[in-house]
Amino acid sequence: MSFAARRSEWPQKVLAVLPFLLFFPIGIIYFGVVVFLFSLLLAGDYRGAWLRMKENVMFRPVVALTLLSCLAAIVLERPARGFWSSFAHYQIYLFLLLFLSVGKGDWQGRAFKSFAAGAVVASTLLYLNAADLLPHISLFSAYASYYGNKSIMVGILLALAVGFLLRDITRLASNRQVLLMRILTIVYIALPVLFLARTRTASIIFLLMCLLVGLRCLKWNGRSVGVLLVSAVMLAAVMASSSTFKTRMASAFQDVAAYSQGQKPSHQGIRLEIYALTTEIIADKPLTGHGIGTWEPLYAKLARERDTYAFATPHNDYLLYAAEMGVLGLAALLWIWLTQLLVAWRMPEAEGMPLLMLGLAIMVGGMFNAVLRDAVFGMPFMILLAIPLAGARRHTPAIAG
Template identity: 30%
Template sequence: MQHATKDSYPLILARSFAVIALFAVPLSTAGVNIAATLFAVCALLSPEVWRNWRSLFTDRVSAAALLLAAVLTLSLAWTTADRVHALDFLMKYRKLIYLPLLVLTFRDCRTTAWTTAAKWALFSALTFLLLLSCSNYFGWTSIGPWHSNTDPIRRAWVFKDHIAAGIMMALLFYLALNFAKHARARAAKMALYAVALLAIVNVLLMMQGRTGQIIAILFILIYVVTYFTSLRGVKPWVRWGSGVVLVAIAGGLVYAALHSHGSRLAETNDEISAYETSNKNTSMGVRIVFYRRSLELLAERPIIGHGVGTVQYEFDAYARNNTGAAAATAGNPHNEFLLMGIQLGAVGIALFVFLLVQIGRTAIELSEPARTIVFAYLFAFTIGCFANSLLLNFTEGNLFIFLIGIFLSCRKGTPAQA
């Protein structure tokens, strides 16, 4: 790359390992751990990172991430959980430290070469995962530790479960549509539209992850609205003709997701009814139980919470001597906002929302396509956090950190790649 002779070798290696970590997120847990560790080591050896350390306190995203990580660490002083368990749980949030380190590492990029590499690394990894998922679903292959030929729900799984993979396929769908819109070559445009179509079919009909399905449907609505907005000034018959085709395709896919046999999205009402009438241990029933417990725990300590890692201990106490869904327990309530509330009270929820808002504010300043990439996953991540603890989760959390950390460097005015 053009600026390789000007940047130190540790900085170049740090940026390289960050891109590799982003590429590995959809495919390999071990790959992410290795690449992320090497990124951190090389970043800390880079003189450029130490030269700019004061910007940690002036960059709003870095400051928000460090503040949330600091309060989580301080909550060890009042946690009601076992100290060893609390420390282990805290380590799952260590990815927050990577965010300011990524901002420092990519801070003075002189070209968009690194973000271009990151863009296609992520897109290629997601597309590869999509192809393997479809191949597994049709029985052509049996690849991946999460795949099962006997369990119909896991037929399309590869390296990740339906929640993580569903969210990533929804993201791939939206990115492929956006990239296709700006592609110049006709062949590239058609290939990207094909990826988008395959991705939306995968997430709505194959993967069976409700979170991913909801996000995908919202992405469809966003795309339809922006599509009609972009056709202002076009001949009416072209606008309405293409619009009818687009709405018909989108509506058909959404209808199939809501009504097809075995669709978990279609089973939502049945699961809630089964829980309410017979305390049946269903996925939606357990979530309702967890959310009610979380609100009760939040009411007990509304300001600073129960401390990091306390959910398992508190949920076990609630589940004791109960049956069915009421006996369910877990280490998190499947909602990142409630998880922060239990651990850190209103302070934790405010800090988490503050982090999301600061990322959004900074993303406005980005040039394309970085702005679309950041906003797309920020939207998916925020929606997903209402039904899952995504910052805590390995795959979704690391994708959030490395995607945001790398692409936030693409501010307007960054020189283009030579």
């Protein structure tokens, strides 16, 4: 009986460690997810796990998106190749339901600590790379050079870690040493986001996290003023000190101005052209979309006609869902995302603020990257969302333990 009791705790123990793995290559994350699924299988109590999933506030919107994607797969056009991989990407939120099946518990607090520890390790790797001390092995490839979506995701994760830690300052006991250590940790993680990470998306999310915490701290007591000042210093550092951020933002504004005047944007600003051509694809079938996996061949055809580059995704989840599943698909996606924000609003602040940060980070990230189309983005978000959403039921106040 004691073995059975310990076995039932395995999924929670594994899930508490997964946030630490998010800062490493996707293969390591997949390995952790497989270990979690195996532990879930061995834990038993399948009826209880099913009920926890079914009663969770995210169950209905996630199932709605799954059913709609299945209907689109049956009714709409399928591309000659790449259909099944595209279809699988639309099921990413099913992993969230599996993570939520473990229910609430002490693992949630451990998971946040695990994520913070991973952020400290990731920041250290970026510092080592800046000092040319990082070993040149594949494990650290996303830190040593720009490695596509993984490098972008590392920056986003660090920005989220800063937000979580800033939020925690308002809850700390009146212990100056603990408060000082927390502030130093925030600065240690924030500096790589500002100066070393190679992503504009992370910089924008960083600004958003600081703004959220700053607005939260508009209560004029000593600790809140301190947090507000830390947030203000972070924002000032972004605007004044980081030449990397200023260069990125200036380039973005220049691309917008050039494209609005009919000129070609830079390679960094090519997303503007992708968005414009994707809206033409959407306009052909706005209600139903063209079918799952059809964006890439349709865009490639349009790119050949316009003598421009072809891409694998439109770097925008809103446009991707609208192009492939129409208004109905986009509505299903927004139902999920708005539900996350609504649940965050209903939760006690200690649990609701991290969920609000995650929800907004996904929605902002989805404007500039296909965060659900690529598991490098999608799986980490599902793991992190499970922490505050575990135990959030439809029929009771959404409290995440």
